[in-house]
Amino acid sequence: MPESSIRKKAAEKKKQTSAETAAEARKERQRRVAAPGSRRWVPPTFITVGLLGVLWLVVYYIAGHRIPFMSDLGGWNVLVGMGCMAAAFGIATLWK
Template sequence: MPESRSRKPKKSTATAPGGSTRAPKRKPPSPPWFGAMILAFFLIGIAYLLVYYFSNGGVLGMESLGGWNILIGFGFVVIGLAVSTQWR
């Protein structure tokens, strides 16, 4: 029985609009201090919330803020989370 011809892949003759066929550049890895900054935001936020709850808002400066202290503590945690999405 005769064997069928094998198909050869077609060669692409089209080029990129800019004339360059290079792959896009990869972003460099994050610097070492970036991980420490993420951890610092998380720890500052958690520590702020713990101080607020354990002191019942009696720490100087926290008294006048009232319920905003919770927003400030969670704000640090959310900033840490947002910064951690940029980690490479």
């Protein structure tokens, strides 16, 4: 059965519209996938914060009774040291 010219024009218009929509969607995806800025700050930061946590615990166990603010904190020093190490692991997840 022959198609009318109106049907052909409608089919061509639909095909063109869907192709344009697909092209726009590809452009949007490419814009959203753009890489974030430089992450060169991450390794030195997480190493520093992690070592700070370890150093805090070492100083607390060796000389915590001689340092006034550490003796005032008491058992909370463990939380401070472990918190720094946990923060270091959290920062490490940002590394790409």
